[in-house]
Amino acid sequence: MVTEDRTAVSEILLTDLPPTRRQTRAAIAVLLIVLVGFAAVVPFSDRPVVALNAFFPSLDAIVLVTDLITAVLLYAQFSISRSRSLLALASGYLFTAFIVIPHALTFTGAFTPTGLFGAGPQTGSWLFIFWHVGFAVALLGYAISKDAKHDGLASEAPVGREIGWCAATVVALVIGITWLTTAGEALLPPIVLDGSRLSPFVIYPIWFTILITAAGLTVLLIRRRSVLDLWLIVVAAVFIAELAFSGLLPTVRFSAGFYAGRVFSLITSSIVLIILLAETTWLYVHLARSNDVLQREQHNKLASMEAMAALIMHEVNQPLGSILTNVETMQSMLESPTPNISEIREIAADINRDDVRASEVLRRIRTLLKKVPFEVKPIELNENVRQAVAVLSGQAAARQVDVSTAIGPPLLPISGDRVQIQQALVNLIVNAMDAMSEIPASRRRLTIQTSLRGEFAEVAIADAGPGIPPDKLQGVFEPFVTTKAHGMGMGLSIARSVIEAHNGTISAHNQPRGGAVFRIRLPLRKS
Structure with missing residues (x-):
């Protein structure tokens, strides 16, 4: 019984709903707009732009809010469907929401010349790399595990405990990465040279992240089943474009391509949130309409029952009233000293006639209600x-x-x-x-x-x-x-x-x- 209830509920989740033609067209349109924007910026990607250090903490704050809300909504969907793939994806969004906090605080020139927490010149860049690797791994994990046999209703562990362990793991991972990129900065290869130029080494972690993302994108294209899958394909494509602007196309920091990559970060973090909110609202509208239709049907059924009762009462009251009148008249005549037997016989015949008429009325009403053609x-x-x-x-x-x-x-x-x-x-x-x-x-x-x-x-x-x-x-x-x-x-x-x-x-x-x-x-x- 529990399994049937959960299966019925899961049929309205974004992980199970197949995309409509309208949703598919919308996803293609967004993807085309992003690709056009990407192609337009590519020729100018290496052109230097004024350094706006305050821009990055603001961007990180937006990513923090959007990814945190997205993670909460995905965890809520996991609590219903118990899908391991959703748990992995939600944890990926939670990871990006948390890691942008030290990224903003340690960014060079944002709050202090070198960043907080004893950050060095490489801290912000390496946090950016780990941020994107973590999300790429979560996306690939979602794509691989979404059709696994243990997915869905297999796990009966308490939902709160599973989400709690995932959140604790994410927090511990973010703390460890923050320590590595600050106190252990010397252990990491340099990514930024003399504060503005990018090291040739940056292409290796960027290509590594792109390959992970491309693998997730390929799996999603092959296994695409749901609305969420459709929009994650768009997210993966935008994510790859962002990575290309973050270390492959521009060779200097604070270039047109560098800023374009950060704008793409906003798009990447916002797409799933917007779709979750839009589709959840749409589902709520459908639910409200369905509930309204159900209430109307119940009201109509009640009205039909009242109409049927009124119909029977109205039709049968006439012959029954005649029977009652005739019975009272007969009783009065029988109580007289010299009852008129002939009139009593006529009254009895009338009573018999009204009785037959009442039975005939009931039969005809039954025929009328059943919509059976009359003879x-x-x-x-x-x-x-x-x-x-x-x-x-x-x-x-x-x-x-x-x-x-x-x-x-x-x-x-x-x-x-x-x-x-x-x-x-x-x-x-x-x-x-x-x-x-x-x-x-x-x-x-x-x-x-x-x-x-x-x-x-x-x-x-x-x-x-x-x-x-x-x-x-x-x-x-x-x-x-x-x-x-x-x-x-x-x-x-x-x-x-x-x-x-x-x-x-x-x-x-x-x-x-x-x-x-x-x-x-x-x-x-x-x-």
Whole structure:
């Protein structure tokens, strides 16, 4: 279980994410810019420039900050992936961050004429060499170990302990190198002659460092898999250009090439940091968006469940309400001294009919929610309207609603699901009754009219209520939109779904004299 979790997390790390086309183009663009800059400076690389000793401690301070932050971010990635290659690379950046401290303090002419800590004229130059050799070794170590079998999840040692040992080793190494280049300066061959000219010997450590870097670059080109690999290739190329300016092309210190090499040092130390920050931010944006989408999906699922519950309640309440009314009426009749058996039989038949209708409603809702195509059968719309009115006659009488019907042509043949269309009609009629619940009983008039409109059969249901508020008229058929104080806003939505599924249309508008009228149009059945 732990392995699966870590594997899932590692899939979002820069060591595992493959570079996109956009990232590849960006890396190529940076590399081309650097190469153009390198080619432009080469002809002037040996031209002397004014010595700016204060420039180098400032540059070292920038490298210290950038490389230290990069090391921390890489250690953080290692703590997740447990990749030995990341541990090596992070330690390399930590080494460069720490070694620039004595490099800045011992630089000739920066703080003292000869540098602090008893530094000599060769101290700064040798620290520079060790600085670059150390980073080249770390880069090669990353490239070689990134695909090793022990990489990734093999190590279960505490992360803090491993990082601590690496940091302690780096600090000890920096201290040892600092001692060697200061107290043991006499043991090292001279690199700087008479304060300005470079010794011919400098080409050997520079070429040695370039070869190590080139080996790492070659391995990365062969094994390139991730975003980090892509940008480390750019780093290695810039690093080689920096080394060329540091001892191969110029023969004197403080030349144009000498300063260009220091500028390349800034580029080398900044590339991975910028990419880590940019890609981490991009991943965070994606994570935030994914989380937002997940929350919306959860909300939509909850809303769908609420809609389903409201749908079932709304549809089943009608036949259940009729059953309850009939049961109460039957109980009242049975308690009388001379119950009318004939009327009781009629009531029992009504109860049985409503029970069948409730079961049919539930079955139709299940079909609707599963999006199963309904069964198309011939229907006579006028007869369907009469049945819907008959089903609701008891409710109309209980609510004191005067229902009048104006049936049009003898036959209005359509095709579809008889129960679904009848349920849509029932919803509209009940909605019209509800709209008149607050007006005096003497004004509660409901008119249902059928007619022929070209190739369509039309049903118009008009009430005498207050009408639909103008701000809700456009969205009256949307789910959960209701004009009633205790309405659920599902009846009209269900009616629209049913009518549109039968290739028909449904509309609503207010009448000039008050009240609302709903019109259903369904295509006539072709013979």
